[in-house]
Amino acid sequence: MSHGLRRPFIDAEPLRTSPAFRRLLIGRTVSVLGGFMAMVTVMYQVWDMTHSTAWSGAVGLAQALPTVLFGLFAGARADRGDRRRIFLFATVGQGVCSLLLAVQGFLGHVPVTGVLALLAVHSCFGAIGGPAAGVFVPRLLPKEQVAAGLALNQVSSQAMMLLGPALGGLVLGWAGIGVCYLLDALSFGLAFYGAYGLPPLPPEGERSRTGLRGVADGLRFLAGHRVVRGALVTDLAATVLSMPMSLFPLVNAERFGGDPRTLGLFQSAVAVGGITASALSGPVTRLRRPGLVMLYGAGTWGAALALFGLLTDPWAGFGLLLVAGAADTTSVISRSTIVQTHTPDALLGRVTAAEQIVGQAGPNLGNLRGGLVAGWTSGATALVSGGLLCLLAVAFVGTSTPELRQGARSPGGPAVGATPDVP
Template sequence: MSRAFIDVRPLRTSPVFRRLLIGRTVSVLGSFMTMVTVMYQVWEMTHSAAWSGAVGLAQAVPLVCFGLFAGAWVDRGDRRRIYLAATVGQAVCSLLLALQAFTGHVPVAGVLALVAAQSACAAVGGPAAGVFVPRVLPKEQVASGLALYQVTAQSMMLIGPALGGLMLGWFGLGVCYLLDALSFLVAFHGAFGLPALPPEGEPSRAGLHGVVDGLRFLAGHRVVRGALVTDLAVTVLSMPASLFPLINEERFGGDPRTLGLFMSAVAIGGVAASALSGTVTHLGRPGLVMLCGAGVWGAALAAFGLMRSPWAGLGLLVVAGAADALSVLSRTTIVQTRTPDALLGRVTAAEQIVGQAGPHLGNMRAGLVAGATSGATALVTGGLLCLLAVVWVAAGTPQLRAGVPVPESP
């Protein structure tokens, strides 16, 4: 029975991993608090849905524009030093956000510029941090370490927005931004004790050549490519968040309490599945788990689009969140165990782009389809398209279908 719970061996055996996990958890909490704070500030400044939507654009565009180049840079130098520099940059952006909140003299475009600058720093820091777990843990514990990363991130996704709202009400904008800056300092401390982490193998070529080498690897490695295509299918074809208010209005009378539960149900499923991921990580078959999880996500959302009972709908969203959490964990395990270290920065950057930009594209797709038809139609068609895409990936990538075992330590 104990094997069903999340494997905590990395916490027991690696003090370095413990520090990294604490720093990352605190930083993720601060980031979710800031997400709420920025959205609130922009709305208060403009009372415009278009400007509120621009917050997501300011976060996504730097990741897409700079991500692969940042990954190539990461694969040329000391990943520890690059991560520390990027973390300092994010903390400085939070301090500047706090300063403008206290002074009140910056226009909304200036706020979004600071958000974009912080996202550009994250585009560098994310690929650098992507090599930490496989370098500090033995290979048989990598999946367990990633599961611990995920369960803490999912928990902060539940706690962060609510805590951010409370802090806003009690202390105001500036204090929330200052807390985010402090959270980055905790992340800095977590990584400061790492040794130098240069790439193992031939360093990336400079500039566009290094980017092309990374893309060539992705095009040629069927397993890693299949993992990223599966994630695109989940995010672009069946992202449901933008449809929840419409579905709530169409099916459940527009009750805000129901809407709030819908928003939380996916995260609750993700936390529960991550906490009970021990069986999956011990199984050592991330490819098969990823495909099954992505397929269940699509099927559960399609069924949710047909539901008339809010409680049955909540149950399906919990199932969808659990399936997605296991799929994400398995995809990340595949990327970090099947990619050579010298290319890991660039591949992690591509994974970050898919994970960040994909949901924005998926919400836009869902909104367009719902505008032309209905919210239920957008959900059902998106879920079914996701399921078909997963079947297509599975059929074309027998290595994933067979399981893609994680390498074991000698």
Template sequence: MSLTRSLVDVTPLRISPLFRRLLIGRTVSVLGGFMTMVTVMFQVWDMTHSTAWTGAVGLAQALPLVVFGLFAGAWADRADRRRVYLTATVGQAACSLLLAVQGFTGHVPVAAVLLLVAAQSAFGALGGPAAGVFLPRLLPREQVAAALALQQVAGQSMMLLGPALAGVLLGWFGIGVCYLLDALSFGVAFYGAFGLPALPPEGEPSRAGMHGVLDGLRFLAGHRVVRGALLTDLAATVLSFPVSLFPLVNAERFGGDPRTLGLFLSALAVGGVAATGLSGALTRLARPGAVMLCASAAWGAALLLFGLSTSAWAGLALLVVAGAADATAVVSRTTLVQTRTPDALLGRVTAAEQIVGQAGPSLGNVRGGLLAGWTSGATALVTGGVLCVLAVAGVAATTPELRAPGTPRAPGAPATEPGGG
């Protein structure tokens, strides 16, 4: 196999000017988001010196997504998704501007900062389901996986760059400038989506309120492939998410060296960037279900071995493998969701995927922390890895459709890009 075919497939960038603009806007916005994440944590800690308050930042980010996500998905399935996304982007930018104002002026209660963070997260809960329909509507079916891989490698790269850049800018200019740059990044995201054609739902629009939400849940319960994809993600995150264990494992195995601890998360990101950068062969394979199952099992196995490792370098290498497996699983899972879901339901299903992606790691961190408190960090990692592999094997055994080749297009999804210029 040639190196060219192994590299991430850039065909979507060549054939779709609309996708190029979207990717640029999304990448800049993700960079701003990671900068704001670090800035908020820094500001809240500086204001309170309380881990309870810094923990509340995560709650402020997660709760709106969980509470409003499915309703936002139902709304996206009733309206022009382009307009919904643009509205959400303006709302997020406004929240960042208000954060910048309070950052420049100071003397704002910490609760007000968290309220703005929660409001921005609520707008994100609205925009995410709308954006979930963009790629299946703008690209041919066989290019959706490649486009998702391009988004993933850009996002992973920003995860490496964003926190480091935020640290430098915080030291030079303070919190107000970081928040202002995030607001400007949403402007780039707005520009990226502004040229899209109208994207109303194809097929019967969602019913209003709870009826539309329940219709989406009934689809999730009845569609074996999409349900299996989300269950696999839950198995990987709830049963084996490792981040809360890193400080304890670092203390138990590696002498509590802060340099080692800092490298743990970086190793996951490096693996993610490497895997998506070399994803060409997998995205051309057109077997996203099988790839997702193998990658999710590899994630669990790598974390199991990390729990057994006594060498810092071997441990970091295993985390690189885990990060690569996670990124591969994410691209494959999202490909399944976006190509197997009818367009009229895609907003709600994307919202459910977002909720799983947010809640799963949080629950996994709680599970790992509690089990490590009763046993040890290594035990929590090993048992989590074993349970993850077993759960993924169970999903594979009970959902043979996931192992089948091909990614049939969901009913109603067009095969060509509308409005491309």
């Protein structure tokens, strides 16, 4: 196949040029698959033990709180030590927690608080390892391949997001809770293998200060770097103002008679659009203005959701949600490219932690906002108003941050508009 025919598809060059990245991606993909299988399992187990929506909601809280509370401190720690060693430690911790969940799944008789406590500790190790892993792609790949590497990460995650819950449900029905948790524990073995062969990855430049001072340095960088700040604000605006997932059941009941088939289509359309955009991301990852791509992607996400709120044809709605999912994925790839190519290595752990906090808090707050607005008005009103607010917020960020629109990634040197290496 000619090079020209390959160009529309995802850029696989990092897999060919970097064996270390290839091993890391394989381990990460298997671990993400195990994680989604475990997520279905813990939701099933907690509901089976309690039949309480409050306890089911506590599962999300046990996952999100460690990242929100400890993420920046974990990022500061990652900016003081060998990121490879920190990631390996966190991976072992997550594997042990999954193994303990498997043991309680086989033995039973563990209270729901014990299950949630193990899940929270598991999430603490994830909060430790996430900022350390944030430096892997820009340290393993040349700068011109960073966007392609992030796109490969994105497409693997989205594919596992579709496959993992379905496979988890099948294993649950076939072998039970303990086996699902055990498979998740084994998946961390591959993640450990993927990272074990990496070279030491200490920070390049001034190491983070300890405690609150290191966190404050990271926040100072975020406040002062207009491009990175604009990227994170854009993502936060898109998720907080227009996250649609909590509204789908209500809109389905209001507009489409509550048919479960249309509800299933709506919930899968965003993911299918995202996977399609990742698979066809080759041209996007080669563009030299990722900030402009991100702004257009976030704006298209808001516009598509606003139009979806006005429609009564389910197939047209399905098409708009495909567009929304594709736009969101394009925006996410571009945002990650901006963060990882504009942030000095010595600060990348803390900035990655902030990105993870935005990724955890934004969708949850967005679903809460959507539910509250829908309770006061209607599901369609919540969708339309959220999409329009997202468009306005993206327009404001774009007009007030010209560096975000104009800055190009420089393959051979620092990004245009980058600030000094340390606060």
